[in-house]
Structures are given as C-alpha cells and as structure tokens.
Amino acid sequence: MARMKSLVNKDGEANHKTVDEFDIVIVGAGHAGAHLVNGLVRSKFTGSVLLVSDEIFQPYHRPPLSKEYLKTENIKPTPLLTGGALSSPNVTFIPGCRISAGDLQAGALTLTNGAELSFKKLVLATGASPRKLTVEGSDLEGIVSLKTLLDAEKIRDSLLQTKDLVLVGGGFINLELAFSLAGAGRNITVLEQTPRLLQRAVSPIMSEFLKTQAEKLGVRILLNEEVSRFERDDNRVSHVVTAAGERFKAGLAIVAIGSVPESKLAQDLGLECSNGIIVNGKLQAAPNVYAVGDCVFFPDPTAGHSLRLESVQNATDQASYVAEELAGSEQEDYNRVPWFWSVQGDNRLQIAGLAKPGTKLVVSGDPANANFAVYHYVDKLLCAVETINRPGEHMLARKILKDNFSPTEEQVMQGVDEIKAALAYWKTKTP
Ligand code: FAD
Numbered sequence: 001m002a003r004m005k006s007l008v009n010k011d012g013e014a015n016h017k018t019v020d021e022f023d024i025v026i027v028g029a030g031h032a033g034a035h036l037v038n039g040l041v042r043s044k045f046t047g048s049v050l051l052v053s054d055e056i057f058q059p060y061h062r063p064p065l066s067k068e069y070l071k072t073e074n075i076k077p078t079p080l081l082t083g084g085a086l087s088s089p090n091v092t093f094i095p096g097c098r099i100s101a102g103d104l105q106a107g108a109l110t111l112t113n114g115a116e117l118s119f120k121k122l123v124l125a126t127g128a129s130p131r132k133l134t135v136e137g138s139d140l141e142g143i144v145s146l147k148t149l150l151d152a153e154k155i156r157d158s159l160l161q162t163k164d165l166v167l168v169g170g171g172f173i174n175l176e177l178a179f180s181l182a183g184a185g186r187n188i189t190v191l192e193q194t195p196r197l198l199q200r201a202v203s204p205i206m207s208e209f210l211k212t213q214a215e216k217l218g219v220r221i222l223l224n225e226e227v228s229r230f231e232r233d234d235n236r237v238s239h240v241v242t243a244a245g246e247r248f249k250a251g252l253a254i255v256a257i258g259s260v261p262e263s264k265l266a267q268d269l270g271l272e273c274s275n276g277i278i279v280n281g282k283l284q285a286a287p288n289v290y291a292v293g294d295c296v297f298f299p300d301p302t303a304g305h306s307l308r309l310e311s312v313q314n315a316t317d318q319a320s321y322v323a324e325e326l327a328g329s330e331q332e333d334y335n336r337v338p339w340f341w342s343v344q345g346d347n348r349l350q351i352a353g354l355a356k357p358g359t360k361l362v363v364s365g366d367p368a369n370a371n372f373a374v375y376h377y378v379d380k381l382l383c384a385v386e387t388i389n390r391p392g393e394h395m396l397a398r399k400i401l402k403d404n405f406s407p408t409e410e411q412v413m414q415g416v417d418e419i420k421a422a423l424a425y426w427k428t429k430t431p
Contacts, residue, residue: 032293039323162251281333
C-alpha cells in the first residue's frame with residue numbers, strides 16, 4: 001500500500017496529514033464487492049485494492065439467511081472471499097467502517113473512523129436496504145427486517161421467546177422464511193398487501209402454487225391486507241393490526257416489503273441517481289467511477305430501458321464485468337440474461353429472463369406434481385421462463401434467451417428435447 005499526502009482538507013485547503021492511496025477502492029463487501037475482489041485477484045491484478053465494509057464480519061453469502069440458516073443449529077456463514085483474496089498482499093479489507101464522504105475530482109474519501117484515503121478508481125457496491133414501514137409502532141422491539149447476519153441472529157434469539165410470527169410482505173424473503181420456520185408449533189401468518197404473493201416477480205400460476213404449498217405446511221397467508229399499526233406490550237410488539245381492523249398476535253414481526261438502493265454516498269459525491277446509481281453501458285457512473293450490484297440503475301439492451309435488479313447473478317456478473325474493465329480488457333457494453341433462484345421449502349424456483357406484466361403464459365408440466373415450467377411471451381417472443389424443480393430446463397431457458405430463440409407453444413408442450421432440437425435447427429438457419 002502506498003502512502004501519500006492528502007490532497008485537500010474539508011475546507012478545500014491543502015492538507016498535510018498522511019493518507020493511504022489505493023489504485024482501486026471498493027465500497028461495500030456484499031456479493032458484488034467481494035466478487036469483484038475475487039475477480040481482480042484471479043486476473044492477477046497487481047495494483048492495490050481496498051475493500052471497505054460497514055458490517056463487522058468477513059463477507060458472507062446472504063441467501064442462506066432466509067433458508068437453511070435459521071433452521072440449522074451451529075451453521076456457519078459461507079465466506080464470499082475465495083481463492084486467497086484475503087491473504088493477497090495487495091488487498092486490504094476494512095470491516096465495520098463506512099465511507100462517509102469524498103471528493104471525486106480530488107480522488108479522496110473519508111471513512112467514519114476519521115481516516116482519509118485516496119483512490120485512482122472507485123467502485124460503489126453499496127447494495128440495497130430493506131424498505132421501512134412507517135406506520136405507528138414500527139420501531140418497537142420485536143419488529144425486524146432480514147438483511148444481515150446480525151438481523152438473522154436477532155430473529156434466531158426471538159424464536160426462542162415466541163411461537164407467534166407475523167410476516168409483513170409476501171415477497172421472496174418472507175416466503176422463504178415462512179417455509180423454513182413452519183412447524184415446531186409456530187403460528188405463522190403472512191400479510192400481503194396485493195391480491196397475490198410475489199406479484200411483481202412471478203406469474204399468477206406460480207403465486208398460487210407457492211401459496212398452496214405454504215398453506216399445506218400450516219402457514220396462514222392473507223392477501224389484500226395492509227398493515228396500519230403495531231400494538232405494544234411495554235416496549236415490545238404484541239399485535240399487528242391491519243387497515244381492515246384485524247389484530248394478529250405477534251411475538252415477532254418480520255417486515256420484508258422490498259428494498260431501496262443505497263445511493264446516499266453516490267448522491268453526496270455528486271453522482272446522478274434515480275432508482276439507484278445511474279451508470280452507462282460500461283457500468284460507469286463517472287470517469288474512473290463504477291457501480292455494481294443492487295445499488296445500480298443500468299441500461300439493459302434486451303429490456304430497452306434502464307433497470308435495477310436485486311439478485312446474486314446481477315451482482316456477480318456486474319462485478320466480473322467491472323473486474324475485466326479494471327484489468328484493461330476491451331469489452332462490449334454489459335449485457336447478460338438475468339436469472340434468479342429461490343428455495344421455497346422443498347421446492348426450487350428458478351427464473352430466467354425478466355417477466356413483464358400481461359405476458360402470454362404457456363405451462364409445461366403440472367403444478368400439482370410440483371414439477372413444471374411457465375414460459376412468458378410478449379407477442380411470440382419469449383422473455384422469461386419460471387421453473388419449479390426443473391434445473392435442466394432452467395439452464396436451457398438461459399441458453400435460448402441468450403441466443404434470442406423463441407420456441408413455439410407446441411415445442412414447449414413437447415418438452416426440453418423438442419426445444420433443444422428446434423434450437424439446433426434454428427441455429428443452422430440463423431446467420
Ligand atoms: P449487498 O449484498 O447489499 O452488499 C452491500 C454492502 O455494502 C452491505 O454490506 C452494505 O451495508 C455496505 N455498504 C453500503 N454503503 C456503505 C458505505 N458507505 N461504506 C461501507 N459499506 C457500505 N438473491 C438471489 O439471487 N437468490 C436468493 O435466493 C437470494 N436470497 C436472499 C436472501 C436474503 C435474506 C437477502 C437479504 C438477500 C437475498 N438475495 C438473493 C439477494 C442478494 O443477496 C442480493 O441481490 C446481493 O446480496 C446483492 O449484492 P450487493 O453486493 O449488490 O449488495
């Protein structure tokens with residue numbers, strides 16, 4: 001790590017304090033930040049790299065937190081930094097500290113511990129945070145969100161005290177939690193504001209399938225239910241009350257109603273933000289500044305507009321892309337087929353592509369057997385494929401979406417061999 005003089009102080013005057021200088025500073029050590037470090041180490045990048053995390057742990061995989069983590073004793077978090085990234089002499093990791101301010105022109109950053117440093121290239125991988133409910137009583141004890149290992153530990157402790165759980169929001173995280181925690185004498189109620197589960201992410205067929213599966217395990221799922229306030233017993237939540245006036249006993253309320261991009265630092269640095277940090281096709285927010293992962297609003301050539309995604313695939317693919325950029329590779333603009341997975345009890349849901357509202361749906365297989373696929377079409381063009389317990393078909397879906405191939409309804413109904421044959425034939429005809 002090189003040492004140098006700070007360029008300016010807070011008042012813009014020359015500063016004579018010594019600060020650390022890095023070739024690359026990465027803010028945030030979630031999937032995107034950690035994967036970027038892995039990529040740089042793998043490509044034998046020789047410059048100095050600093051990874052700063054406001055969490056106190058070494059970077060870890062988040063998806064298990066809502067799946068096996070809470071139902072398994074003595075489970076350890078799965079580390080994200082691999083391949084000797086932490087022992088690499090040119091990588092520095094600072095946990096438990098935020099980058100609080102900076103000056104892009106001067107290439108200078110300030111940490112919450114007061115330290116200052118300078119960078120040549122900056123990567124913002126600041127992620128997204130759980131959206132907060134702002135109704136009466138939202139700040140009572142026993143009302144939590146799940147994002148970090150510390151949140152998971154809080155939930156684990158509460159599970160020792162109560163069997164009455166109300167999960168506010170019927171999205172991926174709360175549904176995974178409902179499946180993971182069902183049984184053991186617990187009363188689990190999911191309150192969802194819209195008419196169906198996962199409304200923005202999956203087809204009505206998938207919403208209904210997951211609802212039926214959860215209900216089979218004794219989870220109570222109530223739709224069109226808006227939470228209006230929390231009642232207390234001392235300082236702790238006792239009931240969740242809906243707009244319709246129903247009261248649900250709750251020793252623990254888990255709120256998972258979506259996420260908001262962490263773009264405050266980017267804004268303070270003068271970068272343009274809307275639904276996330278705005279980047280160009282090279283994932284650049286400004287000269288020498290990149291942004292990756294959940295915090296990014298990026299142009300998607302397939303969708304034809306900019307969007308923000310929250311998934312491990314998006315975080316790691318964007319990190320790999322920027323690792324190549326930083327290593328000096330010549331690349332086309334970023335363009336990947338999005339995909340996503342979720343484990344809902346015994347069922348593995350996978351999604352390739354992006355479903356849009358109002359698509360024509362073609363179903364192959366039978367939801368009653370927990371083994372089926374839902375193909376989404378806009379006109380005759382395939383845009384997404386959802387599968388339950390069909391990993392091979394999911395991989396094929398990613399391939400055909402990448403190739404811009406759309407099988408016909410008949411081919412889908414005949415199964416994957418027919419789709420593969422149609423794809424092979426189509427390739428011989430397509431220049
Ligand atoms: P994050 O993982 O959010 O990491 C960003 C980090 O930056 C955070 O630690 C944040 O605190 C830190 N940070 C922010 N600002 C600063 C600052 N100024 N200074 C220092 N540090 C800062 N995705 C899937 O595809 N499949 C799944 O099954 C799945 N399950 C999930 C289950 C749970 C419980 C959760 C919470 C998420 C799940 N996800 C899943 C989503 C996936 O984990 C995220 O899409 C992914 O973590 C995004 O990575 P990221 O690096 O962009 O952001």
